[in-house]
Amino acid sequence: MDNRKIGVFDSGLGGLTAVKEIMHLFPDESIVYFGDTGRVPYGTRSKETILKYTHDDINFLLSRDVKMIVIACGTASSAALPEIKGEFDVPIYGVVDAGAYEASRVTKNNKIGIIGTTATIKSGAYNKYISEYNPKSQTFEMACPLFVPLVENGHFNTPVTKLVVEEYLKDIRDAGVDTLILGCTHYPLLKNAIAEYMGDDVTLISPGEEVAKFLRKKITPENAHSSVRDDEQYSYYVSDSVSSFEELGGIFLETKINGKVNKIDIEEY
Amino acid sequence: MDNRKIGVFDSGLGGLTAVKEIMHLFPDESIVYFGDTGRVPYGTRSKETILKYTHDDINFLLSRDVKMIVIACGTASSAALPEIKGEFDVPIYGVVDAGAYEASRVTKNNKIGIIGTTATIKSGAYNKYISEYNPKSQTFEMACPLFVPLVENGHFNTPVTKLVVEEYLKDIRDAGVDTLILGCTHYPLLKNAIAEYMGDDVTLISPGEEVAKFLRKKITPENAHSSVRDDEQYSYYVSDSVSSFEELGGIFLETKINGKVNKIDIEEY
Numbered sequence: 001m002d003n004r005k006i007g008v009f010d011s012g013l014g015g016l017t018a019v020k021e022i023m024h025l026f027p028d029e030s031i032v033y034f035g036d037t038g039r040v041p042y043g044t045r046s047k048e049t050i051l052k053y054t055h056d057d058i059n060f061l062l063s064r065d066v067k068m069i070v071i072a073c074g075t076a077s078s079a080a081l082p083e084i085k086g087e088f089d090v091p092i093y094g095v096v097d098a099g100a101y102e103a104s105r106v107t108k109n110n111k112i113g114i115i116g117t118t119a120t121i122k123s124g125a126y127n128k129y130i131s132e133y134n135p136k137s138q139t140f141e142m143a144c145p146l147f148v149p150l151v152e153n154g155h156f157n158t159p160v161t162k163l164v165v166e167e168y169l170k171d172i173r174d175a176g177v178d179t180l181i182l183g184c185t186h187y188p189l190l191k192n193a194i195a196e197y198m199g200d201d202v203t204l205i206s207p208g209e210e211v212a213k214f215l216r217k218k219i220t221p222e223n224a225h226s227s228v229r230d231d232e233q234y235s236y237y238v239s240d241s242v243s244s245f246e247e248l249g250g251i252f253l254e255t256k257i258n259g260k261v262n263k264i265d266i267e268e269y
Numbered sequence: 270m271d272n273r274k275i276g277v278f279d280s281g282l283g284g285l286t287a288v289k290e291i292m293h294l295f296p297d298e299s300i301v302y303f304g305d306t307g308r309v310p311y312g313t314r315s316k317e318t319i320l321k322y323t324h325d326d327i328n329f330l331l332s333r334d335v336k337m338i339v340i341a342c343g344t345a346s347s348a349a350l351p352e353i354k355g356e357f358d359v360p361i362y363g364v365v366d367a368g369a370y371e372a373s374r375v376t377k378n379n380k381i382g383i384i385g386t387t388a389t390i391k392s393g394a395y396n397k398y399i400s401e402y403n404p405k406s407q408t409f410e411m412a413c414p415l416f417v418p419l420v421e422n423g424h425f426n427t428p429v430t431k432l433v434v435e436e437y438l439k440d441i442r443d444a445g446v447d448t449l450i451l452g453c454t455h456y457p458l459l460k461n462a463i464a465e466y467m468g469d470d471v472t473l474i475s476p477g478e479e480v481a482k483f484l485r486k487k488i489t490p491e492n493a494h495s496s497v498r499d500d501e502q503y504s505y506y507v508s509d510s511v512s513s514f515e516e517l518g519g520i521f522l523e524t525k526i527n528g529k530v531n532k533i534d535i536e537e538y
Contacts, residue, residue, distance in 0.1 A: 038318050039308055044421070046510030049307050146429075149418035152313070160415075160436070163429050241315030267536040 002223040005030040007061030007069040012040040014185025015072025016252040021212030038239030042075040043117020054080035059269040074184040078125035098214035099207025100129030107179040110137040113172040116183030118143040144168045151186040239266040271492040274299040276330030276338040281309040283454025284341025285521040290481035307508030311344040312386020323349035328538040343453040347394035367483035368476025369398030376448040379406040382441040385452030387412040413437045420455040426462045508535040
């Protein structure tokens, strides 16, 4: 038994996809979430800055006494995690490993598309994991920097979004992939527009959901939470305004989180 | 005579528009620029966070011994400057005041459009200044949150940009404004797309350029720089990677700035 919490962080809101899935698969576990809303986005920043912010985020979660950490941010998982993995005392799992594993498993023609932020694509992290899990596969990648702002401004399936989807995905579709990794936690919100363009034969992988399944191998009777717990099973921290996170986070999680969100100064960690 | 520098800051690169204009109008002055590239964008954040970041930016420039500060960021000028103006010992001028002044002066039908980030529009700062400078004028506003990412991804006049311009500017155009304030330092880079949509009869105001003209009233023989100076007439500081700022900044300024850019940890100020 290990009644410490599971720490999850993302640059913003998107990581709540992973939280929702962990709540669902591990109803006894406690979760502490941090969204770095005061410094989002990560995907356009230099590797140096992404490393610094990832350190801060992990240090904050460690201060909350967690037993493991899930990096729900595609950018931090790909550009920072491989480098810092060994520096901390608790295990750290990223969405990239989980997404690459699932894509390698489901592809039939061994042609896998990868889309993500500029930093994620630049890191080559998905390629690295995929070539380990499925050495026969070929990958086709594209950075999609306008997808995050489109999602954040409610452009889920508008004419603007359709145009941008075509611009970014044309080469990947033409390459004939049968599997596409949505390598940023915002992208599942564009699922309809992406699926329409890619066609029914292409399987879309959401690493934020996959990471929860991945934890099945990591949460064992030895380190699972006992069913006894206090009121604070779920708590949320942000680095910008609490109110907008409460509102949008509630929509993401499909449950009210008002009163459970606190603001912290991440620059102190 | 006052040989201290003029401090200029922006959340990112866009404030270099103001720098270029100040260099042009005041060739004897020295300038120190800070671009908060590690925490950009400001326009989507809460007022609280914008206030904090603006304080940090001003404190950094004060540590460089400046005689006055120009806030080249539309968001910080509108959401923070009115509140913090009295807190510092040097005069602080913002692009909002300068842009509002110019728009109030050039409008003939007294119908002025204002576009900016979500935080700028929410602040109502342009309205406040315009109603002082030209009490007869009517204003029509719209937040344009996708314009910054479009600019940052090189979508200056593409089909995607044209669609977004129409979405944001339709009501303002239909209202019959004869003057439109481009209330964010990124927006002048969309000038062609905006001008095409608004038509030849509408004057576009770029507050980043106006703020330099505005300084004509503020730089007097008493506080002007003498013509004697050291090598470091212009210096640039950023909070993320130096190399990408050198490259893009050079394009903005139409002169090489390689070797003149330094990275600082803005969280220490």
